[in-house]
Amino acid sequence: MFINFVLSAFGAMEEENVCSIYANQVDLGVEKDDVGVRGDRGRRFWMDISINIYLIQLVHGLVYGMLIFLVASGLTLVFGMMGVLNIAHAAFYMLGAYFAYTVAVYLGNFWLSFLLSPLIVAFLAILIERFLLRKTYKAGHLPELLLTFGFFYIFVELVIIIWGSNPLPVPVPALLAGDVPFMGKTYPIYRLFILGFSCVILLGMALVLMRTQIGIIIRAAVSDADMVDVLGHNVPVVFLGVFGGGAALAALAGVIAAPFLSTYPGMGMDMLLDCFVVIVIGGLGSLWGALVAALMIGALQSLGILWIPQLALVFQFLLMAVVLIARPTGLFGEKE
Amino acid sequence: MSRYGAFQIGGGGVAAVLLLFPIILPEIKIHLAIEILIFALLAVSFNLLLGYGGMLAFGHAAPFGVGAYAAALSCNHLPGMPLLVTLLIAALSGFVGALFIGFFCVRLKGAYFALITLAFQMFLFAAALKWRSVTRGDDGMGVVRPELYLPGLGSISLMNIHNLYYLTLVLVVVGIVACYLFLRTPLGNAVMCMRENDVRASFLGYDVFLTKLTVFSFAGLLAGLAGGLFVLFQEFVATTAIDVNRSFAALLMTVIGGTGHFLGPVLGAIFYTVFQDWISSLTKHWILFVGILFVIVVMYLEGGLISLLKWERIRVWVSGQKE
Numbered sequence: 199m200f201i202n203f204v205l206s207a208f209g210a211m212e213e214e215n216v217c218s219i220y221a222n223q224v225d226l227g228v229e230k231d232d233v234g235v236r237g238d239r240g241r242r243f244w245m246d247i248s249i250n251i252y253l254i255q256l257v258h259g260l261v262y263g264m265l266i267f268l269v270a271s272g273l274t275l276v277f278g279m280m281g282v283l284n285i286a287h288a289a290f291y292m293l294g295a296y297f298a299y300t301v302a303v304y305l306g307n308f309w310l311s312f313l314l315s316p317l318i319v320a321f322l323a324i325l326i327e328r329f330l331l332r333k334t335y336k337a338g339h340l341p342e343l344l345l346t347f348g349f350f351y352i353f354v355e356l357v358i359i360i361w362g363s364n365p366l367p368v369p370v371p372a373l374l375a376g377d378v379p380f381m382g383k384t385y386p387i388y389r390l391f392i393l394g395f396s397c398v399i400l401l402g403m404a405l406v407l408m409r410t411q412i413g414i415i416i417r418a419a420v421s422d423a424d425m426v427d428v429l430g431h432n433v434p435v436v437f438l439g440v441f442g443g444g445a446a447l448a449a450l451a452g453v454i455a456a457p458f459l460s461t462y463p464g465m466g467m468d469m470l471l472d473c474f475v476v477i478v479i480g481g482l483g484s485l486w487g488a489l490v491a492a493l494m495i496g497a498l499q500s501l502g503i504l505w506i507p508q509l510a511l512v513f514q515f516l517l518m519a520v521v522l523i524a525r526p527t528g529l530f531g532e533k534e
Numbered sequence: 535m536s537r538y539g540a541f542q543i544g545g546g547g548v549a550a551v552l553l554l555f556p557i558i559l560p561e562i563k564i565h566l567a568i569e570i571l572i573f574a575l576l577a578v579s580f581n582l583l584l585g586y587g588g589m590l591a592f593g594h595a596a597p598f599g600v601g602a603y604a605a606a607l608s609c610n611h612l613p614g615m616p617l618l619v620t621l622l623i624a625a626l627s628g629f630v631g632a633l634f635i636g637f638f639c640v641r642l643k644g645a646y647f648a649l650i651t652l653a654f655q656m657f658l659f660a661a662a663l664k665w666r667s668v669t670r671g672d673d674g675m676g677v678v679r680p681e682l683y684l685p686g687l688g689s690i691s692l693m694n695i696h697n698l699y700y701l702t703l704v705l706v707v708v709g710i711v712a713c714y715l716f717l718r719t720p721l722g723n724a725v726m727c728m729r730e731n732d733v734r735a736s737f738l739g740y741d742v743f744l745t746k747l748t749v750f751s752f753a754g755l756l757a758g759l760a761g762g763l764f765v766l767f768q769e770f771v772a773t774t775a776i777d778v779n780r781s782f783a784a785l786l787m788t789v790i791g792g793t794g795h796f797l798g799p800v801l802g803a804i805f806y807t808v809f810q811d812w813i814s815s816l817t818k819h820w821i822l823f824v825g826i827l828f829v830i831v832v833m834y835l836e837g838g839l840i841s842l843l844k845w846e847r848i849r850v851w852v853s854g855q856k857e
Contacts, residue, residue: 283645330833337836339644340590344789345832347782351825359819467778471656478649511660515653522650523638 254383255500261389261458263496264396268451269469270476270488271403272444278420278483279437281339282331286346288470289353290319290445294452295461296361299368308371308457315453316446323445327438350466358463365462392454399450400489407485416440420483475514479521481531490529552703556696564695565767570807571706572763577787577799578710579756584785585793586717587749588729589640592648593655594757594784596635597628599776600658601758603669604628606771609677617682617692621705621762628758629751631658636750640743655781662773674772677765692766702763709756714796716752725749786824790831792838801840 273287294315301311326349334341370388377384407413419426419433427433452465459465476495480487495514502513509516521529555567576598583589604627608620635654639647662669669675681689682701692698716722724745728735736742765771774780783806791802809827813820831838 277645283648330829334832341832341836343590343645344785345829347785348825348828348832351821351828355819355822355825359822471652471778474649474652478646482645508664509660511663512657515656518653519638519650519657522642522646522653526642526646528646 250383252501252504254380254385255504256497257380257385257393258389259497259500260493261392261496262500263493264393264400265451265455265458266469266472266476266495267489267492268396268399269448270473270480270492271485272440272447273473274477274480274483274485274488275416275420275440276437276444277477279416279423279433279440280335280342282342282346283339284346284441284444285343285470286323286326286349286353287444287448288466288473289350290323290448291452291455291469292357292461292463292466293319293322293353294449295368295456295459295465296357296366296452297449298453298456299361299366299461302368302456308368311453312450316449319449319452320442320446324438324442327441331441332434350470354463354466357466361461361463363463365460367460368456370457388457392458395454396451399447403447403485412436412439472514475518477528479518479528481528484528484530487528487530556699561695564699566807566811568695568699568702568767570804571702572760572767573783573787573807574800574803575706575709575760575763576757576784577791577803578713578796579753579760580784581788581793581796581799582713582717582749582753582756584788585798586722586729587725587746589746589750590644590648590785591639591651591750591781592778592785593635593651593653593781594753595776595778595780596651596655596658597632597754597757598761598764598780598784599655599662600631601625601628601761602765602771602775603662603761604758605762605765606675606677607668609680609765610675615680617680617766620680621759621766624762624765625755625759628761629755631758632754633747633751636747636754640746640750652778652781655776655778659773659776659778662776669773672773674770677769677771679766679769698767702767705759705763709759710800713752713756717796721745721748786828790827790838792840794837795840798838798840801843802838805839 269287269291273284276282276284276287297315297318298308298311301314302308331342331345334345370386374388374391377386378390379385405413407417415426415431415436419431419436423433423437426436455465472495476488476491479494480489480491494517498513498517499510503510525531556564559567576594580591580594583591583594601624605620605624608615608623612620635651639650639654642650663671665671679692679698681691682697683689690697692701717725724735724740727738727740728742728745732742735745761775764775787802787806788799789802790806791800792798806824810820810824813823817823835841
């Protein structure tokens with residue numbers, strides 16, 4: 199399930215291409231034993247190492263947090279505009295990763311999937327929105343949710359039929375393979391690339407949303423779609439664009455996640471649960487809330503597992519329950 | 535033939551079929567029938583929330599799983615405990631679990647409510663997975679079906695599948711009837727009133743929080759009973775009793791059957807279980823077909839399968855004449 203990442207983080211400290219499903223918490227013990235063995239040089243050394251572990255884990259957390267944010271941003275915008283909680287969104291992320299695998303293996307060029315995968319997935323998403331989802335708007339929010347739910351099931355099963363249920367490792371592109379020295383340990387370059395790349399995407403998104411005409415319309419539609427409609431903008435078309443764009447972002451997140459987490463059919467469900475938590479903590483419809491919450495969740499998961507490994511499964515849910523009980527609309531949410 | 539007469543005949547027919555099932559069906563089908571009965575109870579309790587309360591819960595496996603684990607633990611650790619008391623414990627644990635969860639959840643609405651119930655269910659799932667000394671985690675716990683002692687009849691062995699079928703039938707029918715009667719009370723009406731407009735309901739003087747909490751924990755009671763019966767039937771409990779897929783299965787059954795009618799979820803449970811049994815014998819990718827079915831139902835059959843059985847349609851079909 200969704201713990202795979204948290205668990206894999208430890209495996210990945212040992213070696214890069216460890217498959218996330220098979221990594222488990224035993225690795226934590228290995229890490230500590232390792233430290234203990236070297237600790238005979240003195241207590242001070244031991245402490246340095248343990249602080250470094252926390253720092254490295256924090257960077258892991260940021261990497262995963264940015265990944266969640268890429269997926270959750272589309273989800274939260276779509277919810278803000280139309281009130282659709284798009285469960286199939288996590289399936290778009292999963293499809294993105296699988297397309298990346300296919301492109302990398304059959305076309306031999308991982309970079310091509312940065313272009314192809316989001317395009318295909320966005321096309322798929324636009325078809326679903328235009329021809330199926332749009333018909334259910336008049337019947338309230340429940341049918342929309344259930345429809346995307348059905349699509350989630352369909353996509354997961356199709357992935358199992360087409361690619362099989364075993365995890366498929368996607369090789370890290372040669373340009374980004376290898377490690378850099380970091381805090382007395384080595385750190386895989388590819389993860390730093392994920393961090394940098396998602397920051398670039400975030401900046402691009404912020405520019406589009408804050409500085410362009412279409413961004414203003416989108417933000418206005420998130421806060422009140424009816425009013426924007428009355429003002430003469432074509433809200434259904436804008437929404438179609440946001441839906442497709444969100445799906446493309448999710449697919450892009452899938453592409454960059456593929457060499458990092460490997461592709462497996464459960465990745466959609468893992469991401470779905472994390473995304474739910476993130477958009478709820480951040481407040482449904484709030485982009486900045488999603489960013490803050492995603493980074494919080496990433497850091498919490500990767501640091502939390504060092505403190506209380508038994509609770510690793512539920513850290514994000516614990517945080518979500520606390521936030522919702524204290525602030526029922528999330529950290530940055532405004533309306534019901 | 536009046537509508538009432540048709541209902542009497544139909545109800546009598548259904549009762550006769552339910553009672554005669556063990557005699558006319560092979561044993562493997564009785565297993566399927568027991569499963570259907572248990573899931574019917576789960577789906578009806580889910581529809582109490584979704585259809586009547588307008589509360590979409592993603593975590594309905596929580597009370598189900600709590601009931602299942604409570605039944606398994608009391609079977610294993612309290613030898614000599616009468617079977618019906620075990621099932622009562624299961625139902626009450628479901629009730630208490632739902633009361634606790636509901637206390638934090640029912641203030642919230644819509645997607646927030648759905649997701650926080652999911653969060654609580656994930657806590658319980660993690661507890662079942664990690665608290666190995668009690669729940670044995672992934673390995674699950676085997677349970678020996680205790681004997682049912684009834685005054686006047688002596689003890690009845692449940693290893694005989696027919697006896698188990700009748701026990702399940704009686705308890706499920708009691709649960710579903712209790713649910714039906716609950717909805718006819720003023721409290722049940724208040725629940726529906728809150729589904730339509732809870733602000734107005736609170737202006738009318740209803741305590742929205744307390745009413746929603748009551749219906750949430752009552753649904754938990756029934757789900758806990760279903761969980762207890764499920765353990766008795768499977769003679770085994772593992773984390774699958776409380777995972778996300780169980781919650782989603784309850785949702786699928788209820789929506790496929792139809793949320794707008796009291797018996798919709800029952801129909802959904804029958805259809806879902808039989809469909810799954812049939813199609814998983816043909817292909818291991820049965821989830822795909824469930825998903826497609828789900829999309830079709832949402833797109834083209836708004837009221838669910840039960841809307842195919844509307845009285846008007848049946849009358850036209852039976853008498854062969856249109857209005």
